[in-house]
Amino acid sequence: MQVLKNGLEGLKDGAEFDLVVIGAGGAGLSAAVFAAIDGAKVLVVERTEFVGGTTAWSAGTTWVPGTHHAAKVNPSDTLANVTTYLNHAVGTQAPAALRDAFLKYGAEAVAKIEAQTPVRFRPYPKHPDYISDLPGSTLNGRALEPVPFDGRLLGELFPLLRPPIPEFTVLGGMMVDRTDINHLLAMTKSWPSFKHSVSILWRHLRDRLSHARGTRLVMGNALVGHLLHALSKQGTATLALKTSVDALERDDKGRVVAVRLSSATGKARVLAKHGVVLASGGFNRDPVLRAEKLPGIPAEWCPAAPGHTGEAQALARGLGAVEGQGAQSPAFWAPVSLRQRADGSTAVFPHFVMDRAKPGMITVNQAGARFVNESTSYHLFALGMQAAQQAVPAYLVADAKALRQYGMGMVRPGGKGLAPFLTDGYLTEGASLDALAHKLGISAEGLAQAVADNNAFAQTGVDTQFQRGVTAYQQNIGDTAAGGRNPNLGAMSEGPYYAVKLYPGDIGAAQGLQTNEHAQVLNAKGQAIDGLYAVGNDMNSIMGGVYPAPGITIGPGLVFAHAAARHALAGSTLLGSNP
Template structure:
């Protein structure tokens, strides 16, 4: 066929985990599948992530002696969704995710391993668990992709770090960075091994390549084709030329979020997203195409929020690079303060919920008092822990504010000197005893997991008292947006009147997140994305949408 027109049973828009899972599922059912990817790399947001997949009630939990149930998982995710997701969708996810996992094991080289001590983000809530639901993708040999090896997207920071998530926790990537086995990691990288999101995506890609699924890179979706109110294909562009993709069974949107679309982000999100943490191609293309057909929207004010750090001069694909902060704020000898020099939240709580506190609005001053936010640490912190790109003992670069006193530091970053000095004065005595009476930092299993477990009496608390002192601005970042088109339990995109748009499906961050406002645990983004990609493809090809047990 000419480049101008392609015929397929299923067209998948986007080559992240949601899209690749959908393509694999449809192809396994005998459908001819074409995947179009806007960039020249395959893997999307999943490839630059940690690659962890959150699957409650999965079959591997029992081997660790961890019990789970549908009822527990549903109660837990329902609370975190905060009324922004329907029970039918939550049930579809919980019922189907374990089957999707079994299918993944049976049809691909991906071998997810449960992290037995990786807590849910609110394991203290009813239905929460302290481990077992988050699954590690392990390592993958990128050489198995052969001529497609260089097409695998790599993360800008840990894209060449050939270690597993379990190893990162055990070896203390943030708390003992100088003790990492650099020789082992270097040899693994030389051999072509990858970890984290690249490992997950690599296994999915290998399975698709073996099946002969057509993967078209550099193809941007522009318009959904409709005939008699049914979506029958996609008009796309490649290097300025139009490409028509006919889809006999359906089009599955898996094109990511809208976090890099400044107009959409400013119109919809609950607060100013200044530092996206995903690939810059996530500009809401699929969402725009679906909106043109009257698709209903949901959860548009939410994102997978995450505090971000910015190191001057770092970039990724032509855009300034932002670094997710998963650990520094959780460690002893650190606090997070606002422009008044005051703490405003439990710094060690999960990253999604923490960023929401950045957007607190003061109707009197008509400002957000917690922006800008600053991470304050002392020399005890710098002697032990990683801070952004800095290892313990490294020279202080110009971009890291430093001073001999807290008051001088405050003046340098233009926050209240009196407020910062008073905050630290109040913080230090209980912190020295491992307590935080103000925000109860270190009170949950999740917080303790991300602290320094070798530090006593608390893995999360220590006084800020050894000069010099340091300050690094912390920004409102996001791993991706959570708002998108509303779908039904079969992942069919819905119109405003609640009827499905025939032939159109969605999964991943282009879909209104089944998790609503919450973030249940590590890998919730990928767990939901892959599950609804699985659901969408099965429905499109006429298979049962929610298989129980083995697949």
Template sequence: MPSTGDRHWDSETDLLVIGAGAAGMTAALVGKLEGLQVILCEKSDMVGGTTATSAGSVWIPGSSQSEKAGVPDSIEAAKTYLAGILGGISDKRLSAFLASGPAMLDYLERKTSVVFAPPPIHPDYRDLPGAAVGGRTLGAVPFDGRLLGADFERVRPPRREFMVLGGMMVGKTDIPPLLAPFRTWSNFRHVVGILFRHATDRLKFKRGTRLIMGNALIARLLSDLRQLAVDVRYMTAMEELIEIDDEIVGAVLASSSGQIAVRARKGVVLATGGIGWSDELRERFFEENTRRYSLSPDSNTGDGILAGERASGEIERGMESPALWMPSSVMKQPDGHLSVFPHIMLDRAKPGLLAVDASGRRFVNEANSYHDFVQAMLRSNRSPPSLPSYLICDRSFISDYGIGLIHPGSRSLRNFIDAGYLVEGRSIPELAAQIDVDGDALSRTIARYNAYAETGVDEEFGRGTSPLNRVNGDPDNEPNPCLRKIGPGPYYAVAVWPADLASSAGLRTDERGRVLRSDSRPLKGLYAAGTDAASIFKGTYPGPGTMIGPAMVFAWRAAMDAAGALDNYLIPSD
């Protein structure tokens, strides 16, 4: 790491932000609003990072937005809930997050176009005292991508597997009308409206401009950065931090025009997306059988964490998990594209599907959160080794709900079978042989599951008992929205693997977002936000938006601290 006081600077600014995901864009936007000169550098040619391909939710307890929407939530209830998960609320960063989360939302709503609204029902992931069914998770308000003009191409698109008709985004509320457009007049109007909009979009753009979820959040941040004329530099990667007299004062960047040194008078914010595809960090922190797949953009290679560590910052250890996980199925498409499909909630919670390990037995409540599903998969895998796990269903399940890459109502499954994505068996023993599990064990497992479906009570894992389970199940299925008998063959299986959605392990930081040394002293001039900073939830996943929420809060706190404005807010900061 360069450390010299007489070096040449190619450029100077107040705040240098590395990485243009939700955290980096928030830090750059807030810094500019607080009067700082800002340079925002992005390694790729698009903004958004993992956030752009996510639901774009933020988990912020006690917000005024939820109060106004009629789904109020309290910080005290959130503390009770988190204490049940973490064993207490002793971390100053956690207290700062809870206290300043609502202030961050109000700040952005007053000064920018970045606004959030809570859906009436969006449950926390654990069924514990203090858990919220609604009001604690907020979603980004949809955005018209046409307002960005040519810069619309700069917004990282959603995962290809989650778009239809050549680039149309589809949200959870769009699915029922699309599956039954003629069932009601409102369904018909909705479908005609979004299809017409998409058709007109494709006359001018490569994909649809009706942006929702994470794409809407990123587009709003980009729109505001443009309006404030923030200096955004694409295809510009950080190579090294520069230290002078025990202070980080800038960075060496690699750009299309060559290597440049940028001085940062007020600080550098690391927000490069966490561990991502870094071979070094994956080997250091991930179990060997979890390193194969990641849902991070391939430009995320651990640059911020590694640079911070080289600058004497410390990577926090002792996490319950080094990453947040998603069970994902994999298929190579005819054009060579490798589809890694995250099984979020569209199939696992629906009645008539179960998951088994290599022993042919269930190992988890299939309707639990994706992270908890994979954590159970990894525990099951340790004795004996048993990855991948398999989702099992019958033909009627696929017709009704789809599975993974296969949409509901699909008439032909042949392409998926030929590609090896879907395994078919005319009988349970035949299916078991094809996926190399014990046939007798699988038969007994399905028989037990079917008995639970009749009574509506899952005696092994309690499936269908929590608000999260029931919301993602089928409300028309009785007596349990998450349980239905697996009927006569043919039977089907889809293999699922662990894929990291985001890392939890990262640089130790304080409540201002400053990177800490091993002796807990702040490293002057260096901040980390998003997944470059260690998770305040210690590798657990309390609810939807518990990555993006803290990412934006601590990006806000870091920028406010750099601007000397954080102490103006009556919130914990020391």
């Protein structure tokens, strides 16, 4: 693979490629890999200095039902079950034909990339669908995770991989996933946990002798590492960083055949013999579209990577492309907390699973009252914040025991080192609930009642207000080891009490360009714009703005990247005549 680290320096004007991919996130890299392993000459254009996009900051979970991995943990699952589940969860909020195509070709996409590249996945032992009380849902087998990746395999390409969010690492750049965290917390209580913890700690100490951060990559960094490694093995691939797309050009038949690019080191017009794939990440950093689609939600609350400015989508709309309609929401959401870093930047921390669903914690609005099931999915939680009264910001509240056990956002478990968080206001402490309410400026009576109700529910195991802990998904992100009647409920009785402010943060675009089952971009008449494809968050979500399971952005991104590459190259001497 040829890498142009400083824009277009070294790329000839008029250079010809079989496929041009705009964006080097998970979906864009996948499209490039699928095309390159079939022999295509591929150019990947990335506007930032890093590869990976938001995928590199994510958990890397890849939801693709029906793969050969599923049989290892859930052999009784069927695509018919998945269809039933998605029909109930998504319904008419997105075209069923696209869901059918996703399910039809999902297993093939995963099998191909694993058979022909070093990319590897494994099934989660237990990772329930998010709306697990719906027919057709399951506890495992559909969600895959990338196996940990050794960043040293990338050699000089390793610094090009977008580093993880610092607050998601420990000890100066050591990545950890949920399995690692559980082992680290139990390393003095269990021999297997001790061995696992010592192994990753020793690896990290060795890494820091020669690298700026740990090279044992997990979650989204691992997935991007796998994809970049796979692409680097392809001599027909070129990666251009720090490069923007200025125009898409069509021939006299209306087919997209060329792309005009610019960078600090020059401009170039490149030919795209078999098409252009848009994978630029969606609209979330476009100030105009953001104001239109996400009113009242500042960009500062968005925890996604910085590259998705919406410019590529705007170029497509200029060619007649249209956006999908009818979704539950134009974006996917998570509650986030904010903290200013020492360098002046803002850390935006998404509260996915590690705290808010745990016993001994509740979330209240500015009246001190609960307004949402704290153990629901992060998407529904953040939508609930926006729908409720006086819930932006909301307050995640815990007693001292829960804080020690689970941490709160950027505050690590253990209850140590709280002073900096208290000093800068990220964490608020009160010797009593009344004192905490006073510091937060919320109703003391409301908070006292909310805690009293929670404590009563913890005794019975039944939350009569919001039915917390009634589904398999909710129970899975609770704490069964806490010993309560309900893994999501626990008494709050040990002072002092703590709170962290929460805001609704958009974690990615759900509304994008309307496409067909081949990922071809469609115009207002439903006709394909020849030579133009969209994948990832540039493609209108097949889930219709619903978040039915973990990894429902990355999974379809991978599968439709395969579909786009296959269709674009169909009929060429590379693939023959069968799409």
